[in-house]
Amino acid sequence: MKKNPVIPFALIAVLGILAMVILSVQGLNQQEEIANGGGEEVALDPEAIAQNCIGCHGGDLEGVEGSGPSLQKIGSKYSEEEINEIIMNGIEGTAMPGGLVSSEEAQVLAEWLAQKQ
Structure with a gap:
């Protein structure tokens, strides 16, 4: 069979x-x-969020001429609240747009950048 x-x-x-x-x-x-x-x-990683910034501010946030200033010592110029305001709303009359990240990501990024002095 x-x-x-x-x-x-x-x-x-x-x-x-x-x-x-x-x-x-x-x-x-x-x-x-x-x-x-x-x-x-998932915890928000400020360095991962900062990847949104490297196009204008450079890979190490050292600044790009004609595009974006250095952010390496931005905490000595602006407070955490001011940095958060800039991230959320941008700066009128400049190339800095607002709203590129969520408000939660902006807060994490502002805390991280404020420590850069």
């Missing part, structure tokens, strides 16, 4: 469908957890 060649394919199909059902149920559980505010919170 010859074995039916369809049986291995049917077995693989059944196992594949079973795996999809199990993973879908697992995904739904995770989706509900995320929607309910569960999960871990």
Whole structure:
């Protein structure tokens, strides 16, 4: 007697469908957890946020002529609150736009930049 060649394919199909059902149920559980505010919170890294600034202020925030001033000692010129205001609203009449980052990211970035003196 010859074995039916369809049986291995049917077995693989059944196992594949079973795996999809199990993973879908697992995904739904995770989706509900995320929607309910569960999960871990990620700490904001000021150096990662500062990557938004390097186009105008340079890779080490050393400034780029004609584009953006150095931010390496910006904390000696502005307070944390002033830096946050500049990040959020920009500086009128200059190339510094406002609103490039969220308010939470702006606060973290302002704290970090204020320490640069």
